[in-house]
Amino acid sequence: MTTPVPYEVVRWESETADTATVALRPAGAALPSFRPGQFAMLYAFGVGEIPVSVSGISRADQGLVHTIRAVGAVSGALYGLRPGTSVGVRGPFGTDWDLPAARGHDLLIVAGGIGLAPLRPVVVDALAEPDRYGRVNVLVGSRTPDELLYRAEIGHWSTATAAHVAVTVDRPDDRWTGEVGVVTALLHRARFRPHGTVAFVCGPEPMIRATARDLVHRGVPAQRIRVSLERNMRCATGHCGHCQLGPLLVCRDGPVLGWDRAEPLLATREL
Amino acid sequence: MTDSGRSAAVVIGKDGLAALVEVLVERGRTVIGPTARDGAIVLAELASAEQLPYGWGVELEAGHYRLRPREDGMAFAHSAGPQSWKTYLHPQRVRQWSAERGPGGEVTLRADSDPAPSYAFLGVRPCDLRAIAIQDRVLTGGTYADPAYRDRRDGAFLVVVECTDPGATCFCVSMGTGPGVGEGDDEGYDLALTEVLDDAGHRFWARAGSAEGAEVLALLPRQQGLGTVAAEATATAARESVTAAAGRMGRSMPPVSLQRLMAGSLDAKRWDDVAARCLTCGNCTMACPTCFCTTTEDVTDLTGDHAERWSTWDSCFDLDFSHLHGGPVRESARSRYRQWLTHKLGTWHDQFGSSGCVGCGRCIVWCPVGIDITEEAAALHAETWSMLESPEGGARP
Ligand SMILES: Cc1cc2nc3c(=O)[nH]c(=O)nc-3n(C[C@H](O)[C@H](O)[C@H](O)COP(=O)(O)OP(=O)(O)OC[C@H]3O[C@@H](n4cnc5c(N)ncnc54)[C@H](O)[C@@H]3O)c2cc1C
Ligand code: SF4
Ligand code: SF4
Numbered sequence: 044m045t046t047p048v049p050y051e052v053v054r055w056e057s058e059t060a061d062t063a064t065v066a067l068r069p070a071g072a073a074l075p076s077f078r079p080g081q082f083a084m085l086y087a088f089g090v091g092e093i094p095v096s097v098s099g100i101s102r103a104d105q106g107l108v109h110t111i112r113a114v115g116a117v118s119g120a121l122y123g124l125r126p127g128t129s130v131g132v133r134g135p136f137g138t139d140w141d142l143p144a145a146r147g148h149d150l151l152i153v154a155g156g157i158g159l160a161p162l163r164p165v166v167v168d169a170l171a172e173p174d175r176y177g178r179v180n181v182l183v184g185s186r187t188p189d190e191l192l193y194r195a196e197i198g199h200w201s202t203a204t205a206a207h208v209a210v211t212v213d214r215p216d217d218r219w220t221g222e223v224g225v226v227t228a229l230l231h232r233a234r235f236r237p238h239g240t241v242a243f244v245c246g247p248e249p250m251i252r253a254t255a256r257d258l259v260h261r262g263v264p265a266q267r268i269r270v271s272l273e274r275n276m277r278c279a280t281g282h283c284g285h286c287q288l289g290p291l292l293v294c295r296d297g298p299v300l301g302w303d304r305a306e307p308l309l310a311t312r313e314l
Numbered sequence: 315m316t317d318s319g320r321s322a323a324v325v326i327g328k329d330g331l332a333a334l335v336e337v338l339v340e341r342g343r344t345v346i347g348p349t350a351r352d353g354a355i356v357l358a359e360l361a362s363a364e365q366l367p368y369g370w371g372v373e374l375e376a377g378h379y380r381l382r383p384r385e386d387g388m389a390f391a392h393s394a395g396p397q398s399w400k401t402y403l404h405p406q407r408v409r410q411w412s413a414e415r416g417p418g419g420e421v422t423l424r425a426d427s428d429p430a431p432s433y434a435f436l437g438v439r440p441c442d443l444r445a446i447a448i449q450d451r452v453l454t455g456g457t458y459a460d461p462a463y464r465d466r467r468d469g470a471f472l473v474v475v476e477c478t479d480p481g482a483t484c485f486c487v488s489m490g491t492g493p494g495v496g497e498g499d500d501e502g503y504d505l506a507l508t509e510v511l512d513d514a515g516h517r518f519w520a521r522a523g524s525a526e527g528a529e530v531l532a533l534l535p536r537q538q539g540l541g542t543v544a545a546e547a548t549a550t551a552a553r554e555s556v557t558a559a560a561g562r563m564g565r566s567m568p569p570v571s572l573q574r575l576m577a578g579s580l581d582a583k584r585w586d587d588v589a590a591r592c593l594t595c596g597n598c599t600m601a602c603p604t605c606f607c608t609t610t611e612d613v614t615d616l617t618g619d620h621a622e623r624w625s626t627w628d629s630c631f632d633l634d635f636s637h638l639h640g641g642p643v644r645e646s647a648r649s650r651y652r653q654w655l656t657h658k659l660g661t662w663h664d665q666f667g668s669s670g671c672v673g674c675g676r677c678i679v680w681c682p683v684g685i686d687i688t689e690e691a692a693a694l695h696a697e698t699w700s701m702l703e704s705p706e707g708g709a710r711p
Contacts (some may be wrong), residue, residue, distance in 0.1 A: 044460065044625065046425040070420065086598045088413055088421050089614035089621035114639040129421040131413065275637050277610050277625070280458035283629070284607030285635060287657065290664030295456065311580050313649030 044278055047086045048074055048130025049105065052124050058192045062112040062120050062157065064098060070129055072208040073105035079164035080140035080271060080299045083187065085278045086131030087120035094276045094294070096161035097120070107132070110160035110192060118215075123265070136279040138299045140269060145241035149177035149208050151233060153254050155184045155226055155246020159192050161271055161298075162245050177240075180233040184226030184250065188212050188219045192206050207234055226250060227257045237262030244302075245271040252309060255302045268302035289314050322522040324531065324546045325538035326507075328403070331518060332363040334473070334505075334535045338434040338508035341530075341671060343471060346402055347436035348395065353381050355395040357402075360436065366393060374481035374564070375677065377684030387516065390437055390509045393481035394674040398444055400602030402433055403451060403466050406627045410462075410610070413621045430465035436473045438503070440492035441484075441672040443474050445603035446504055451666045452606050471526065474503040478555040483675030483689055489567065491672040494556040499523060505531060508552035514544070519552040565675065565688045568695040572669065576660025579694045580652070588690055589648035591683050598677035599654065599683075604670050607635070630654050652669030 054066035077083070077097045086092040095118075099108025113122035142165055150169055154162045169179050181200060184192040189280060191210065197290045201208035211222035222229065227245070240263050244254050251270050258268050274293040277283035286293035290310045291300070309312055326334070338345050339361070350367040360366070366389045373380040374393065384391060409426045436447070450467060453460040477486075477493035483632040484549065486492030495506050504527035508519045517537055522528035537666045568575070599605040609628035616622045628635060630653050636643035642652050663671030671687070678686045 044410045045458070046423050049421050049423060051420075086413075088415055088424075089612055089618065092610065092613045092623070125616075128419045130420060183426060237332050268573040273638065274643065275635070277608065278630075280460070280607065281456045282453055282458070282460050283625070284610065284630065285609070286667075287630075287653070287661070289656075293666055313644045314580070314653075 044280060044282070045133055047092070047133045048072065048092070049083070049129045050132045051129050052126050053106070055125050055172045056109060059190050061114075061119065061122070062110060062190075062192065063218050064108060064110045065121070065124060065131065066099070066101070066108050067132065068104055068106045068107055070310075074115070074132060074134055076100070076102070076105070077107060077135040078139035079168060080161055081135040081137050082161070082279070082298065083109070083134035084276075085109065085111075085121055085123065086133075087117050087124070088129075088131070090120040090132070091117040092133075092277060093117045093121070096298075097135075097158040098163045099162055099167070110157070126233050130194040133279065136294055138297055138300055140243050140271075142168055146175050147177065147239075148180045148267075149235035149240040151182070151240050151242040151258070152180065152248060153182045153226060153242060153244045153246075155228075155250035156186065156190065157192070158244075158246030158250070158271070159183055162243055163193060165195075166200060166206075167241055170200065170206060170309075173205060179204075180235055181206055181208045182226055182227075182229040182233060183210045184213070185207075185210070186213045188299050192311075199274045208230075209233070225253065227253050230254075230257055230261070239268065242268040244268060248272075248309065255306065259302070265303040265306065269299055270302055270305050271298045272300070272305065273298065321550055323519060323532055323545065324536050324540050326518050326520050326534050328516060329535040330364070330488045330520070330534045330537065331366070334530070335360055335363045335436065336469065337530055337533050338436075343432050343434040345434045345436055346399075348390075350381060350390070353509075354379065355381065355392050355536045357395065360704055366390075366437070372481060372485045375684075376483065376680050376686045377681055378676050381681050383559070385413055387512055388479070388509055390475045390507075391461060391479040392478070393477065393484050394439060394442070394603075394679075395674070396601060396680060398601070398674075398676065399438065399446055400449060400606070401437070401602055403446065403470065403560070404453065404463055404606060408462055408625050410625055412621045413623075415619045415621070421504070426462065430462070431449060431470050433466070433471045434471040434473065436475075437478055438472050438474045439674070440474060440495045441477075441486040441489070441674045442603055443472065443495060443516065443673045444491040445674065446472070448604045448666070448670060448672070449606055449667065452604075455666065461710055466541040471530075472503045473505045476506065476508040476556050477554070477560050478509060480563055481557050481675060482680040483686075484673060485561045485565040485567055485672040485675065487560050487566070488569075488688075489530050489671055489673035493559040494553075497521060497523075500650055503527070508556060510548055510551045510555065512550075513549055517548060519548050528619060553700070565678075565686070567673075567688055570691050570695060572659040573663045575691065575698060576656040578698055580656070580695050582694050583593060584679050584690065584693045585648040585652045587693070588651050589646065591685055592631075592647050592651050593683060594631040594647050594650055595682060596631040597680050597682060599629040599631060600627065601676040602658075603674060603676065604658075604672065605629075606653060609635075622701075655687065659691065
């Protein structure tokens with residue numbers, strides 16, 4: 044295992060009741076640059092280390108942005124870090140979304156819950172160079188309105204860019220006037236040519252499965268549906284064995300992979 | 315040293331073996347080898363060759379291990395014991411890094427810097443030599459190398475001893491990993507020995523597989539000189555006894571592509587059968603010389619400003635192994651045994667380019683309920699085969 048490199052927390056923004064976006068800057072030498080879809084191992088001093096995707100890449104100052112949902116000991120400690128404190132970072136690890144390969148295609152970016160975090164840099168990069176791609180669709184599902192990430196930014200994508208942006212929630216509150224239901228229900232209004240589309244899908248596994256199956260049904264080739272998977276990871280360097288999924292080591296062969304490879308593996312229960 | 319000089323074979327006696335331990339110790343190496351202790355042949359630091367298990371053999375069966383005296387006084391006529399070399403190369407507990415938190419909250423991280431010991435392993439069985447090569451590929455063969463493993467491994471001197479008396483649970487022939495080793499520089503050993511005991515006496519046919527091996531070999535007293543008729547006769551006797559050992563394997567694997575068998579067996583009924591017997595204790599994974607999985611442990615001192623991260627052996631039989639927020643991926647015993655077996659014999663090929671099993675039989679011996687990997691593979695083979703044969707099963711591929 045390599046040793047983490049210290050990064051300083053320079054910004055902390057609350058997203059939801061249990062989720063925050065933190066910006067990190069190298070305290071000394073920076074790690075090699077990350078690509079959207081890749082992840083870092085973030086070390087909370089004395090508590091532990093967990094895999095977290097990059098939700099933003101600040102190329103100018105070699106900074107990293109992570110959106111962390113506090114679900115346990117380590118994610119809770121990382122969520123609690125405030126500007127001025129430091130974390131240990133290792134990476135970059137894993138495969139990336141490979142947006143450049145989608146040039147000339149319509150883009151379908153489908154996110155569920157915290158799954159929007161690793162997709163955010165894809166949206167940002169795609170919208171920064173709209174001429175490279177066909178129609179850009181961003182479909183976001185959230186359990187409740189309160190759990191929606193990047194609210195202001197989604198508003199901006201929706202109103203100030205040519206992207207088709209749609210948001211749905213499972214359980215609306217009194218103030219919600221938008222769509223209600225699962226994220227796949229947003230597909231019929233998205234604008235894409237199935238054979239000329241690259242899809243990027245991340246969220247809970249059932250959501251990934253439902254979305255990818257729907258897209259295959261609509262004619263999107265399985266290998267052009269890119270999904271990001273999650274498994275327990277202790278090292279991220281292919282040595283701890285925890286992230287195995289059949290023939291894959293998710294830290295090395297994933298987390299992003301084509302649905303053509305992921306589908307048979309996810310179809311086997313408890314693999 | 316020329317190549318021919320390296321592979322040159324000589325014959326040493328018990329005094330030569332004693333000298334070998336002395337030479338290795340003098341060269342600053344920690345010599346680890348088999349010794350009879352607490353009713354088993356264990357690996358331990360050897361101060362002298364007298365600690366080798368001269369006159370001890372083992373009786374092995376599924377879930378059964380017993381030390382048995384041998385009248386012939388052989389030193390290496392025993393097969394795999396409860397431990398393997400991973401105890402030394404990939405220890406149970408390793409510190410990965412230390413971290414200090416300064417008064418301003420700034421964190422400094424330091425890689426573990428304990429120097430790697432300089433080991434000499436005496437009595438590495440051919441299957442275990444291949445197991446070390448498998449762990450090499452896993453821990454140093456990919457994009458990232460485990461630096462601590464690499465240092466311990468680079469510094470280790472390996473003395474292989476070929477097998478002439480396989481156990482009832484051995485199946486290295488099926489796995490292509492024993493009972494002998496090849497000759498030359500790319501076999502992965504520094505020295506290879508074959509124990510010979512016949513009318514001409516108790517002796518060891520010895521050859522070097524590396525420059526350092528040749529250097530060490532040159533320092534040992536020879537019983538029979540290079541190229542003599544007597545030495546040739548010993549070499550022939552040694553080769554014959556290894557060939558005979560290959561014919562006396564206690565067990566075997568079904569003679570099919572185990573990788574394909576595993577890939578095609580994910581839905582087999584046999585998993586339910588084995589799950590009803592398996593205690594998910596993980597003994598098999600601890601005993602296995604190739605199992606490499608680890609978990610991590612974070613500790614802090616009383617001040618809270620000094621923290622360390624350790625990695626410790628883990629087992630895919632542990633429920634926490636596949637823990638995700640929301641519960642384990644592999645909850646049933648069925649899925650955990652299936653993960654172990656299909657990884658060992660199948661997906662290991664996809665991940666690391668070889669099988670993860672060398673046929674040492676440890677998992678069979680040390681399973682408290684005697685679950686036998688060869689029997690499970692055979693049952694899966696029979697089930698898949700009968701399914702392919704049956705009218706509903708469709709055509710055979
Ligand atoms: C490639 C990848 C990218 C991820 N990106 C993000 C992200 O951008 N934002 C975010 O909030 N979360 C992300 N996660 C999930 C995050 O790693 C887990 O929520 C976190 O590991 C939970 O650890 P814990 O100690 O807080 O929880 P506990 O439940 O206390 O977990 C105990 C241990 O189990 C392991 N573990 C538990 N849940 C998970 C899990 N879901 N995934 C992997 N290991 C787990 C961890 O090693 C942890 O130390 C990602 C996971 C992966 C694999
Ligand atoms: S799986 Fe069993 S027989 Fe194969 S190498 Fe491991 S312990 Fe030995
Ligand atoms: S196969 Fe045997 S040794 Fe392995 S976990 Fe099951 S009961 Fe334990």
